[in-house]
Amino acid sequence: MILLRLFCGALLLLALTAPSVRADDICVGDDEEKAAKAQVAALNKVEKTGSPAELFVAYQALAGNDCIDRYDKNAQVRAKANLPKLGRDLAKAAEAKGLFYSSEPVRADGRTSAFRYFEAMGEYPEANRVMLKAAQVKPDDMAVFKAAWTVDNGRYGPRDPKSGERQPYVLPSAYRQELEKIASANADRFMKAEEKDAQGLSGGAAEVAKATMGSLENLRKAADWMKFLPNGDKPAKVRAEQRGDTVMARPDPMFTQMNAKVYYDFADSVKAKEKAAQLDKKMDASGRAAEKSGEKLKNSITQQSEKDQKKFKDKKADLEKELGF
Known part of the structure; x- marks a missing residue:
């Protein structure tokens, strides 16, 4: 009787524990x-x-x-x-x-x-x-370069046998140095190209606008590559501010000051921001003055037109009187 009870108890224990073991194992199942x-x-x-x-x-x-x-x-x-x-x-x-x-x-x-x-x-x-x-x-493919620069994202080193932890993978310094050489060469290339474009800043107003567009495009591209270098994009920003100063030193700043402002906006330094703010005020004042001058001219034309119409009517009346109408 005792043996029978022990046997039944063992069967009951197996019945209770077997499903839980199966349920805990995510690999065990008909679909799996x-x-x-x-x-x-x-x-x-x-x-x-x-x-x-x-x-x-x-x-x-x-x-x-x-x-x-x-x-x-x-x-x-x-x-x-x-x-x-x-x-x-x-x-x-x-x-x-x-x-x-x-x-x-x-x-x-x-x-x-x-x-x-x-x-x-x-x-x-x-x-x-x-x-x-x-x-x-x-070397000029920015997408490939960025992939190379971030190649260690998501990588981990071997698992520590004691703690079981895995530390993030660390790239060799020589690898980064080789990539920096590529970035530096590209930045230099665009900075040299910018120098050629900037020569147009000494030309006429139309040439200044064209030169500014080409110059800024090369400065932006140079800055993109410089961001991977230790000093960042500061050289491109500094040159942009210098170009803005060059434009403002022209004898016709009224017609070219907008070009200086885009340089200052890109430079984004404290001084460049101050210069851009001063230019904004100056351009606003010039705009208001031009608007006021335009209004005066409009009023003058209107008054002159009214005088001419009155004079015409008077002459017409005199002529009709003379002809007996």
């Missing part, structure tokens, strides 16, 4: 099992008939799926073992084709860049190398 087995079946097919790029995508998916080992332990082991070499081979092939960097993630169509393969495998030194190569091949 079906999905896992389908993924393994797809891998088996790709291993037989798929391309290396397709195989990499399949291996990557299985390697990152913690539920696979519940249903097929060998598949995940195989994926993790084969993924590094396959990824390196694909990355080398992409690099040989000149596919250093692309914004798209790893794809199965064979058009994935070397950077994406290395990044997907966590081989950051190699990913940095090809990313830097991409920036050097297209």
